[in-house]
Amino acid sequence: MTGDQAMDLWVREVHRGVVALSFKVEKTLFSGKSPYQQVDVIQTAGHGRMLLNDGIVMISERDEFVYHEMIAHVPLFVHPDPKRVLVIGGGDGGTVREVVRHPGVECVVMVEIDEMVVHACREHFPQVSSALDHPKLSLHIEDGVRFVAETKERFDVVIVDSTDPIGPAQPLFDKAFYENTAGLLLDGGILITQAESPFYDPDLQRPMLANQRPYFPRLHLYLLTNLTYPGGLWSFGFASKGPDPLRDFDPRRVEASGLRFRYYNADIHRAAFALPTFVTETLCDTIDAAGV
């Protein structure tokens, strides 16, 4: 991946050996190898700057708003009064950027294992990493698995903004991690987890959701579609110690917040919990039905 504008250069991510998504590259802005993964930042022709970990697209400037709005605002508008939020992963800062837009949030703790991701995003994605110096944020460069096992802090919402269950993020999909996470959630707390592609990855979704199931009375899946993940359709897990993602959602709160979003809105919030029949059938023994 070298940047020579005279060449017809593309970055290509192959998924499951059968499908590939490629983006036209203008130049490479950063390339480094951390103790955890290969980290690359490229300037693309049509999607702004793009972050790749181990060759897998994490974010692009063009569509990162979809993922970050959906991972943050769905739980923050369901929980009745989220004050303390923990973000595991999310080194680019986009999730924190959305979380701190809620004035009621008093404290955000972010635990990212890979300092190189944070440095690269501070440098090359100023509009994504813009909240990494926010006064409400406490940023730890540390293993999230160890953090949730050891911390005495408690939270209203935990967001696991992780890479896939291969490589450094693998333990974030284990039962022990979810048990510890459930333990540090306050009453009525909500856990959001990056939950892969319903089309391509049901074999990853089933165990991760089954690993969460014992610790949460409610467990739902919700959907979004972005440009940079294979299959377009993507999912988050919504595990809750209390609130129902739809019955406890009041669209007037979105309106009253005065916040402006590019993807999220009250209709999209509800619609995201409507699952295609094949998704429901695949996961029906693990997740709860949402009464859309």
Place this chain on the structure above:
Amino acid sequence: MTGDQAMDLWVREVHRGVVALSFKVEKTLFSGKSPYQQVDVIQTAGHGRMLLNDGIVMISERDEFVYHEMIAHVPLFVHPDPKRVLVIGGGDGGTVREVVRHPGVECVVMVEIDEMVVHACREHFPQVSSALDHPKLSLHIEDGVRFVAETKERFDVVIVDSTDPIGPAQPLFDKAFYENTAGLLLDGGILITQAESPFYDPDLQRPMLANQRPYFPRLHLYLLTNLTYPGGLWSFGFASKGPDPLRDFDPRRVEASGLRFRYYNADIHRAAFALPTFVTETLCDTIDAAGV
């Protein structure tokens, strides 16, 4: 595109010069040049058989159910009593296959310009083209633009299952076509149109919807996500001479039909009309808001 299983062969569709979607190929099953376009059928490694017109993916066996269920069942469950249905394009037969599942439909007319597509799909996609010999179907190999200009027949629902507004389908996006189509819709009739990618193609969506606008008191957009179109998120136009896609939709009709779907269901029907904020903002001067 030749089939040699010893090679690492992929079929690659570039969109807008900045993004490409590639599928691993096992072999080519059919390749021909009709008066209208290049037609190819390939066996892929992960998506079953795939039809490409002029190198652009039309359908794959793995995910065609998404597109065909959403183009057919949304209007057929909104219209109070659809008896006569016209399908323009849709040479693979998938749309007709879904339409004839509604026992109340008495007559389906399908007008496909390219006989080679029909032949190739009869041969290589038996489960998609399975209704092309259905007794309720009248299949015309003919220009859809001329058909709607000349026919004296009238319809409850017209479905434009077309390729993109480049190549042979271009006139299907013109004002004259929509005016003629509105003219052959019975009272309370509904027109559904393939309406491109909300992420990549707002410059195609805006004129096509503006061209429909003068002839329909209601005009909405609804969404689906499949595996084989660039950007994942895709859209259909819902133009109506009467019925509202949500207020006139009774989910009990879906249940009572006894029909089984793989993507469509009553929740998905409603959710499909929830638009991301950036879509609404882009098209707000053309389409109506759906009261999701």
